[in-house]
Amino acid sequence: MKKALIIGIDGVPYSLLSTYIKNDVMPNLKKILSQGFTLHQTNASIPDISSVSWTSFNTGVNPGEHGIYGFTDLKPDSYSLYFPNSKDIKAPTFWEILGKTNQKPSTLFQKYHKKISHPYRSVIFNVPHTYPAWPMNGILVSGFVAIDLKKATFPDSTYTYLHSMNYLIDVEAEKAKEDKMEFMKSLFECFEIRKKAISHFFVGEPWDLFFACITETDRLHHFFFDASNDKENPYYESFLRFYVELDKFIKYLYEQFVERYSEKGFFMILSDHGFAPVKKEVYINKFLEEKGLLALKNEGNFYERVENKTKAFNLDPCRIYIHGTDAYPRGTVREEEKTDLLEEIKKILRTLKGENGDEVIDKIFEKEEIYHGPHTRMAPDLVCLPKDGYDLKGSLEKKEIFGYNIFKGMHTWHDAFCILPSNISFSKKPSVEELTDYIIQYYSQ
Amino acid sequence: MDHLTRLENKSIYIIREAYYQFKDIAMLWSVGKDSTTLLWLCRKAFFGHIPFPIIHIDTSYKFPEMYQFRDARAKEWNLNLLIGRNEEKLKEGMGPGQGSKLDCCNELKTNALKSVIKKYHLKAILLGIRRDEHGIRAKERYFSPRDSQFKWDYENQPAELWDQYQSTVEGEEHFRIHPILHFTEFDVWSYVQREGLPIVSLYFSKNGKRFRSIGCVPCCSPIDSNAQTIDEIVEEIRISKTSERSGRAQDKENIYTMQKLRALGYM
Numbered sequence: 001m002k003k004a005l006i007i008g009i010d011g012v013p014y015s016l017l018s019t020y021i022k023n024d025v026m027p028n029l030k031k032i033l034s035q036g037f038t039l040h041q042t043n044a045s046i047p048d049i050s051s052v053s054w055t056s057f058n059t060g061v062n063p064g065e066h067g068i069y070g071f072t073d074l075k076p077d078s079y080s081l082y083f084p085n086s087k088d089i090k091a092p093t094f095w096e097i098l099g100k101t102n103q104k105p106s107t108l109f110q111k112y113h114k115k116i117s118h119p120y121r122s123v124i125f126n127v128p129h130t131y132p133a134w135p136m137n138g139i140l141v142s143g144f145v146a147i148d149l150k151k152a153t154f155p156d157s158t159y160t161y162l163h164s165m166n167y168l169i170d171v172e173a174e175k176a177k178e179d180k181m182e183f184m185k186s187l188f189e190c191f192e193i194r195k196k197a198i199s200h201f202f203v204g205e206p207w208d209l210f211f212a213c214i215t216e217t218d219r220l221h222h223f224f225f226d227a228s229n230d231k232e233n234p235y236y237e238s239f240l241r242f243y244v245e246l247d248k249f250i251k252y253l254y255e256q257f258v259e260r261y262s263e264k265g266f267f268m269i270l271s272d273h274g275f276a277p278v279k280k281e282v283y284i285n286k287f288l289e290e291k292g293l294l295a296l297k298n299e300g301n302f303y304e305r306v307e308n309k310t311k312a313f314n315l316d317p318c319r320i321y322i323h324g325t326d327a328y329p330r331g332t333v334r335e336e337e338k339t340d341l342l343e344e345i346k347k348i349l350r351t352l353k354g355e356n357g358d359e360v361i362d363k364i365f366e367k368e369e370i371y372h373g374p375h376t377r378m379a380p381d382l383v384c385l386p387k388d389g390y391d392l393k394g395s396l397e398k399k400e401i402f403g404y405n406i407f408k409g410m411h412t413w414h415d416a417f418c419i420l421p422s423n424i425s426f427s428k429k430p431s432v433e434e435l436t437d438y439i440i441q442y443y444s445q
Numbered sequence: 446m447d448h449l450t451r452l453e454n455k456s457i458y459i460i461r462e463a464y465y466q467f468k469d470i471a472m473l474w475s476v477g478k479d480s481t482t483l484l485w486l487c488r489k490a491f492f493g494h495i496p497f498p499i500i501h502i503d504t505s506y507k508f509p510e511m512y513q514f515r516d517a518r519a520k521e522w523n524l525n526l527l528i529g530r531n532e533e534k535l536k537e538g539m540g541p542g543q544g545s546k547l548d549c550c551n552e553l554k555t556n557a558l559k560s561v562i563k564k565y566h567l568k569a570i571l572l573g574i575r576r577d578e579h580g581i582r583a584k585e586r587y588f589s590p591r592d593s594q595f596k597w598d599y600e601n602q603p604a605e606l607w608d609q610y611q612s613t614v615e616g617e618e619h620f621r622i623h624p625i626l627h628f629t630e631f632d633v634w635s636y637v638q639r640e641g642l643p644i645v646s647l648y649f650s651k652n653g654k655r656f657r658s659i660g661c662v663p664c665c666s667p668i669d670s671n672a673q674t675i676d677e678i679v680e681e682i683r684i685s686k687t688s689e690r691s692g693r694a695q696d697k698e699n700i701y702t703m704q705k706l707r708a709l710g711y712m
Binding site: 072083145147170174176177218281299301302394395 | 541546663698699701702703704705706708709710711712
């Protein structure tokens with residue numbers, strides 16, 4: 001009998017978690033770690049956005065295979081913005097591979113499909129980028145950006161229960177702007193409902209694999225990350241209290257799991273990206289505009305404003321697309337000009353400096369370096385990762401290159417984490433999509 | 446009784462019921478075909494003299510034909526017309542070219558309406574929305590309470606069976622009342638046809654194109670159509686399979702997605 005429990009905690013950094021384990025904010029997690037588990041630092045997907053990172057984990061492949069590059073994308077051969085959702089995922093998720101319900105190919109599927117002896121039933125709860133929910137072997141409750149609870153649940157009986165208990169898909173982050181205190185309160189309330197719903201399915205449903213995500217942490221960090229280590233901050237205690245509650249919930253799930261399935265089950269915890277304090281937001285499109293690489297007209301929606309003479313534009317957070325003749329109706333950059341243009345943009349980006357002359361851009365990747373698979377045509381030509389503190393943005397409406405917002409935290413690529421059985425070790429820092437293999441491996445042994 | 450008369454009777458019943466329940470009531474008129482149909486029904490309900498004000502939320506970006514039509518009907522039908530405009534934001538240059546369409550709608554429509562409701566202490570507004578317009582509207586009730594933030598708790602609504610309408614709830618700020626909720630797009634056009642109701646000329650085909658849904662100039666695009674008369678439009682709608690609002694810029698679910706992403710700093 002194979003059983004796995006996976007807990008996802010959105011946006012929890014390795015560094016913060018280590019500190020809280022050391023400082024006894026999370027004594028239960030410390031105890032679990034002493035029972036045969038190891039905490040590792042991991043890399044998020046590139047870009048380090050929840051929809052991309054969780055999809056990379058869910059499918060165990062890189063965006064070149066699963067086709068998700070961000071919360072927003074442009075429709076092929078056009079400038080019209082759309083929001084990719086679960087229907088746009090081109091590779092099977094691990095629960096589809098284990099449940100033997102998938103119809104899509106992937107390298108992970110090729111590797112394991114013959115080794116899975118029988119279908120396994122999963123409960124997948126609040127995992128980002130699984131909306132709308134789709135039929136699978138088990139229960140699926142979609143996470144961010146789910147809009148309609150009915151479309152966020154499979155099967156229908158799941159909706160009936162969640163509806164009856166006044167389930168909340170997400171906190172209303174819009175509220176943070178008006179009343180931060182009230183927003184903090186709603187984070188705890190939302191977490192309570194989440195815990196109640198998770199426990200309901202955990203205890204009451206038959207499953208072979210249980211995967212639940214806590215997403216309140218990401219919201220907490222976006223608006224309160226400055227409170228994480230600052231005793232003077234008015235939200236310091238609330239911030240810590242959230243982690244104390246989280247620690248208790250992890251203990252509850254872990255103990256229930258061990259009690260039922262002894263130590264033979266597979267247990268892991270992971271985050272999809274890290275977090276760091278924000279110094280400034282950086283509006284890359286404004287920078288490209290000032291460097292003469294981007295021209296926008298006043299009419300049109302979002303990227304419909306891109307003019308002929310544009311050479312490159314940016315989508316959140318820093319996905320730079322070359323305005324090529326082959327890919328866009330008004331594209332002007334010819335294939336043979338691309339290599340030089342890419343070099344020029346890279347050079348220009350490296351000149352981007354903060355107030356004290358410090359570097360803003362940490363790493364620049366060309367798409368061939370990071371994306372592999374059948375769906376790289378839609379991939380950005382360049383992706384940049386910033387130095388911690390500089391939050392890169394895709395907004396088209398900014399008048400300055402640097403700015404401030406209400407956010408106190410920003411995503412980081414290099415500081416995600418996972419907790420895995422100690423017999424698993426890595427020769428180099430793993431990225432989030434490499435972790436999925438261990439789950440399927442467990443079921444194929 | 447024929448189908449359209451049945452629809453009409455139900456609407457008039459709701460309009461009169463609403464007026465009986467709420468003194469501080471007004472009707473929202475976008476000048477489009479649906480709210481013009483509602484306006485016509487209100488006139489019928491009170492024998493030509495509507496006893497409450499008619500609000501037009503003016504974003505300043507409407508088609509010239511719409512302003513002309515509005516003023517002509519207001520005079521002809523002796524309407525107590527109130528114009529709601531977000532002057533402050535208009536002065537600041539808010540418009541579809543400035544910022545996102547979402548912000549533009551929010552400021553020039555939603556916030557303009559909020560201030561009209563506040564200014565005139567309105568307790569109820571009549572709206573010409575229809576159940577078949579959009580997925581989310583399928584959940585609407587005839588009497589729908591809203592709070593001061595315009596929030597609609599669509600999962601907690603009375604059943605409205607057997608023409609029993611609940612017009613009081615605890616803590617509500619105002620009521621939205623939807624007398625033509627049960628009309629389909631086809632019903633509206635058939636009713637316009639039967640009643641000989643005047644309608645903005647934008648709905649009729651010019652050079653092979655006509656508007657199926659009208660609003661602000663930058664956010665509406667015409668559809669391919671040769672329908673130049675009401676009869677031709679009725680026939681076109683009868684056989685059409687595409688969505689009525691396909692010419693509109695934004696779809697509700699996309700708007701929510703955008704709001705959620707923006708609240709976390711994306712876009």
